[in-house]
Amino acid sequence: MNDFSELEADLKKLRPAPVSQDLAQRIEAELQRANSVATAGVLPARRVRSSHWQSFGLGCAGLAALVVIAFTYFDQAPQNVATSEAKSSAARASGFQPVGLTQTVYSSHDEGLVFSPNDAGNPRRRLRYETRETMRWHNAATGASVRVSYPVEQVVLTPVSFQ
Amino acid sequence: MEVASHEDWQICFAQLGPALVLFARRWTQSRADAEDVVQEAFVRFWRHQHSLENRALLYATVRSAALDRLRRDQRRQRREVIAARDDETHYEPEFASDNESEELLAAAVARLPNEQREVVILKIWNELTFAEIAQALEISQNTAASRYRYALNALKKNLQPHE
Numbered sequence: 001m002n003d004f005s006e007l008e009a010d011l012k013k014l015r016p017a018p019v020s021q022d023l024a025q026r027i028e029a030e031l032q033r034a035n036s037v038a039t040a041g042v043l044p045a046r047r048v049r050s051s052h053w054q055s056f057g058l059g060c061a062g063l064a065a066l067v068v069i070a071f072t073y074f075d076q077a078p079q080n081v082a083t084s085e086a087k088s089s090a091a092r093a094s095g096f097q098p099v100g101l102t103q104t105v106y107s108s109h110d111e112g113l114v115f116s117p118n119d120a121g122n123p124r125r126r127l128r129y130e131t132r133e134t135m136r137w138h139n140a141a142t143g144a145s146v147r148v149s150y151p152v153e154q155v156v157l158t159p160v161s162f163q
Numbered sequence: 164m165e166v167a168s169h170e171d172w173q174i175c176f177a178q179l180g181p182a183l184v185l186f187a188r189r190w191t192q193s194r195a196d197a198e199d200v201v202q203e204a205f206v207r208f209w210r211h212q213h214s215l216e217n218r219a220l221l222y223a224t225v226r227s228a229a230l231d232r233l234r235r236d237q238r239r240q241r242r243e244v245i246a247a248r249d250d251e252t253h254y255e256p257e258f259a260s261d262n263e264s265e266e267l268l269a270a271a272v273a274r275l276p277n278e279q280r281e282v283v284i285l286k287i288w289n290e291l292t293f294a295e296i297a298q299a300l301e302i303s304q305n306t307a308a309s310r311y312r313y314a315l316n317a318l319k320k321n322l323q324p325h326e
Contacts, residue, residue: 014272024177
């Protein structure tokens, strides 16, 4: 019934070339090393998080600097700005009100499957989004506005189910 | 327990290694690169699965590792500004052929379009079902089956004696 049975039989006679002799040894060494280091994860989560938090930290630092500059410019800045909460209340007191937050996704990459050590080894799909967030404040009394824009890299892991 | 798992992976790898490398060749420029990909993928897979119950996941892991490597290589190549570059690079799989007819068949397989060749490789030398091929390559079962049929048709045509 199958027109290709002869061809399939011929194909099965072809054998893939054997692998290098040291490949199995390399795998064994890797598996042993993986066993000895419990958290030798496949996920580059630490690097990604670090990058994410670096971007966030950079954004916050830029925001703080701009708020301080804006306060100085309008001659209303407090001398010591201790916390972001204090900054926010100072901003409100000085007449600046948040008017918008936009998030623009300008690139997304499907980075394939990864195995999370925290999820019983179930596979997840890793999607990387590169976005730019822009926050805006406006002072209705003076008409001044402050805008802060910073890049954000986000990595999203979505569960994958086979079957 | 440890010994049993050690033996298990050795048995699995002895059975699957050559065909896994053959599968990985689709995305790599050399056999050594393909072996590196298989090493990375097999270690990643085995650390979390410890069995071959989900074969589709093993091949999906190889594909994912190969694509990760391909992306890294492409980034590096862009930086190095490689002058001579094929737009449609064709990487031939390797077989241990013993006679002329096997060599002709291997060459005919190598001439198949990538999408068809990978389905043939998974079906013939890795003995995956169409459902497993569909999962591994993230395509539908119908697509997997039709690519396989097209590939066998093309092989049959190529191998027919010319007038």
